[in-house]
Amino acid sequence: MGFPIYIFALFAILIILVATVIVYFQVYKRHVNKALETADGKRTSMAPPYRVAIVMSIIVLLIGILISYFAGYANAYKEHQEEEDAWVMSHSDIQTFYAEVKEVGEKSLSVDGISLTDENYRGEFHYDVWGEVTIYRQDAVIPLTDLSEGDLVSITLLTDRTGHTNIFKIQLLVDEE
Template sequence: MGLPIYFLALFAILIIFVVTVIVYFQIFNRHVNKALGTTEGKRISMVPPYKVTIVMTILVLLIGIFISYNAGYVNAYKDYEEDAWVMSASDIQTFYAEVKEVGEKSILVDGISLNDENYRGEFQYDVWGEVNIYRQDAVIRLSELSEGDLISITLVTDRTGFTDIFKIQLLADKE
């Protein structure tokens, strides 16, 4: 793994800065020596080297800040994108419940005592079109569930912390 490209760009900018300042110092010294050697004629004034150094330092700092900001943004975004689709075991939870009430686009359930403490009690969920409801291997509609049905609900938590229903499975039909 080599150096990141932005380190190389920053290094190149620093080299350009140093070379520019050195060359300007050389030109300024020649100009001063030439001006001291000849007293006749007009002299062209040059900007003192310390002013050029200050301006170049400010430019290098601004460019460095710009490169650092972009490099940080790119790396952070890349890390976020890599982690966004990685799921852990704690991101998927399944619990068992008894259906209490079925609405047009919602379901009220009561978690059974076999569940973890977090999934006991009553819960109401909105059920949208992308949630699949299964009876054995066949997909069914929400309206086919009725009060008293035993179901398993699989929840998925995304990276933002939002939990939603992934799947509902009807466990046993009433006879």
């Protein structure tokens, strides 16, 4: 992350303020010296330097407030976009593979990926199945105990933003008669 550009802008405005006040002091000093040298009585009046410094400070304060407002708005908008992007899922976050049930435990399931699936999902896998995992036979929800050794299932996995993968859904594949 680079240095924020609005800090440069605020620093530049402060430099302009200081330079303006210094130049005005020099002009005012020259004006006073010229007025003292000439005693003819006619001279133009200039605002005292402290008033110029006060006005310039107020201007810098207002500009600083505006820069802070827009910088805060930009950062908040950027963070809001990042939060929204965290909830958007890509196609690679959801994977489905087909497997044959090898063993069904009380809260666990061992499967063997069949040859029709992606190479990453071939072989034996063991999953803990908790209450949030839904198991379906066609459109009906069934308990884990209804699965038995040799059943064909499709397992849908969901990968979260931290890279942790959990079972989202198990579908028992049955032949329609």
